[in-house]
Amino acid sequence: MSTVPVPTQAKPERAPTRSGVRRGALAMLIPVVLLALVLGVYPIGRGIWLGFTNERTGGVYGVARTRFVGLDNFVSIFGDAAFVQGLTLMLVIAAVVVVTTYTLAYLQAMLLNQEFPFRRVVRTIVLLPMAVAPVVVGQVFRYLYDPSTGSVNGLLTSLGLVREPEFLPSSSLKWFWIAIPAVWMALPVATLFLLAAIQNVPDELLEAATLDGAGPLGRFRYVTFPATRGALAAILPLSFAAQMLAFELFFALFGGQLGSVSSAGLLVPSVYGYYDLTRGLPGRAAATGTVILAVILIAFLVSRYISLREERKG
Template sequence: MALAPKKNKLSLWQRIRQNSLAYKFIAPTFVAMMIVHLIPIVQGLYLSLLDVRLTTLTLYLKAPFVGLKYYIEVFNAIFGIGEAGASSRVTGLINAASNTLVYTIWTNIGTLGLGLILAMLLNREFRWRGIARTLVLLPWVVPTFVTGTIFNFIWLEQGGLANKILLGLNIVDTPVTWLIGPNSLYALVIATVWRGLPFTTIMFLAAIQVIPTDLYEAASLDGANGWQRFRHITLPLIKPIAGTQVLFGLINGFYGGYNIAVQMFGGGTGFAGEYADLLVPAITRQTWERHLYGFGSAASVILMGMLLVFVGIWYRAFRDSLRAE
């Protein structure tokens, strides 16, 4: 039996030359975006090496050079070395980093899991399916700060919609405190999932709809049940889209949630106490309330580095499926 000739894998530069026209079209936008993003990144890196405070901000070019002082302070606190752990600003960031990790995990699980379930349901034939698909998009068109305001009213201890439902159904005897204490982080997670669910649902729905129905029919003839068809056909073919959604979820987990937190918890900085404080609101407070611009810049650089590590892990996990796509 004749074997099909093995295709040689193209190198990066060969793929670029093969698609040179497409790269020429996107080059102007790419260069503009690089300039817009690169200048703040370089400035942030420079500020993180200076002791820039309110008194030296206007003359920050002459601010004292402290090198890696702020980076060392943060890392010492993380690993429990030296006296940096006693610094309230550092311990606050460590607590915010822990909350951010939990927040990122749960928002990803919620949006991916519920988004896939909704996409599977919306892919079925039923009456008013078009209206249902339109209604699913409604949370996505609501601005994030409006989302925060809506959920602020939902989670109010006295008169909030959530507590009215729980009390009315006799699930709880006393109103639940949602916006303060251990429940506050999960209240923020639910609000974030509600806001991001439509986008994930539509992306999964688009991926499912391009799967050839012949594959499902052939699997059914071979005796495969619904779960087997989902596991061996649907999941492998939507893996590239799932990988993209995980990446969006990572970015949103690290940098998102700020606008929702500001409106939901109030106070102008999104501070919800130790239980639901996230990295971006915490860094914002250090930078603009305490006027520690150098420290805030160093913390932002560390946050960017943390995200790059997770993106590297994500790429290794989904590299093969993305290349196959």
């Protein structure tokens, strides 16, 4: 006599506990964290450490056994008038570039957000600087500023603004002439960011402001700008950091001649650190990089503080 198998009831699956979910999330994060440590934290930490050593790789100063020297490199570079002048100049240029870039970027973004003939053509022209390498931009502006063949000097001379043509980035208004190519390069990216932020502003808010009698300036002041302030707070420190870290543009613009660059007070920190590397002094170069990193971190903290304060007011 055959027996009929009795079906067994399947055990209900246990819902994952909160601790299990947390362990699973941590397990997935471990590879990302390790990759970030290898590609980011270690190189930065290694660079900061070198700034506190007498690291040498030959050159005119020879090779020495690496040892900890404390703040000697920092005292040395801040005792060099060329570095202090270059750092001051770079801070001025970065501030001018950030303010000018985002003032013009707002105007361009507001324009490109409107409907008008050939808008796509204009948008393409606005974005063209993104396709040009910084070293090419530096070479072009170096040619434009040339006292013998440059068109800028020729124009200023014909207008009577300049009596004797000179290399303009070494003049008393050096920050102005150096900031022009930097603004030209930074403007497209800023315009794209702000255009995307402006297009995310709800049309209902703009229509309500219009019904309340707000004109174009009023809509920008009370609707568009507050709605895009978050994007602006995130982009501004990034732009400042990009200027502090810029190298190719300034190196090409200055011509790469240490003597002329130093005597003109044009040794911005990135170029100053490069010349230390070429002389076989990576310890001093790393100290310069640490100073740049500290300035960038301060800019980020100030931007974050302003952003948090505005959020509390709101």
